[in-house]
């Protein structure tokens with residue numbers, strides 16, 4: 558796991574110890590043990606079973622994001638990996654040992670000793686989809702027509718994941734309509750109906766859907782929103798609606814290893830968004846992407862410093878609908894598509910054929926209050942800091958309570974094109 562090194566603007570921070578050379582260094586170096594090999598004390602946060610599970614599936618989520626992003630280097634990426642992880646975790650209830658461990662390894666369950674993974678998963682889902690989170694997520698397993706499913710699979714699926722398997726009728730129009738109705742009901746109509754036909758050669762289809770509309774802790778003044786430049790790359794610029802706050806209170810750090818400025822803005826419901834903004838305009842965010850793990854994000858969350866900044870941020874309304882099949886095949890899950898063992902589900906040989914994801918994500922000026930909470934005392938800076946999300950950036954939507962990754966986005970063009 559890479560060590561986190563965050564520096565505030567060198568010299569910009571006034572405070573105790575600011576005359577030392579390493580003022581503002583937030584480096585956390587683990588104490589060496591007697592053999593000289595650094596060992597990391599496990600953070601108490603990760604000792605809570607729900608948080609530990611959240612870290613595992615979020616690490617799956619960062620893996621999925623990396624593959625997805627590398628498959629579309631010049632396009633936005635919007636992903637709620639949790640819904641895909643949930644479908645896979647649920648599917649593993651029907652997998653015999655070899656196939657089960659393939660899924661469990663991808664979800665990093667092999668690194669957590671939890672005899673009741675599925676029970677803990679139920680707790681996690683309840684925590685992150687509580688009404689105050691404004692986050693909806695649902696997953697479903699859809700099987701080929703006429704398949705006879707064992708009730709010993711259906712019962713635990715319903716118990717832990719609150720979902721019933723669906724068996725296709727074979728009538729593609731009816732099947733699409735039924736799936737659309739299910740998505741509408743789960744997402745309360747926030748996700749558009751799909752027109753993508755369900756292929757006839759489906760054996761197992763996994764579907765994960767998610768929707769989020771952020772409520773900032775401190776709302777933006779709509780009168781300060783205006784059309785501003787967004788630099789798509791070094792040459793091209795577009796005009797997009799940008800919200801701004803000349804006196805925003807945010808948490809901030811400069812990561813010199815990743816050459817990016819990290820900022821965190823709180824949302825209501827104990828949620829936050831962490832932004833990764835490269836120091837120069839580029840569509841190549843590979844270096845940042847490579848460093849994303851649950852542990853890294855957790856360290857960032859602990860070590861950023863509260864400051865006041867001139868903040869501009871594009872309004873955002875994005876949706877995604879499509880397959881993540883190819884991405885999963887590149888993630889050591891190929892065997893699920895070849896000859897997996899799902900004899901706990903049915904006697905007939907079945908295999909994963911398709912994984913679909915639908916997501917909707919939105920933020921605008923909306924927030925809970927007009928004034929920042931008085932409890933936050935920003936560090937005093939010698940000059941005002943600018944934080945302008947007017948060039949390609951990455952954002953991570955994280956549940957503060959469990960640390961779970963709920964959405965991740967690569968925004969190359971905020972118009973969503």
Ligand SMILES: *[C@@H]1O[C@H](CO)[C@@H](O)[C@H](O)[C@H]1NC(C)=O
Pocket residue numbers: 841842843844
């Ligand atoms: C993107 O950046 C990485 C790391 O800095 C580099 O290795 C890679 O070659 C770059 N990719 C492109 C397409 O420029």
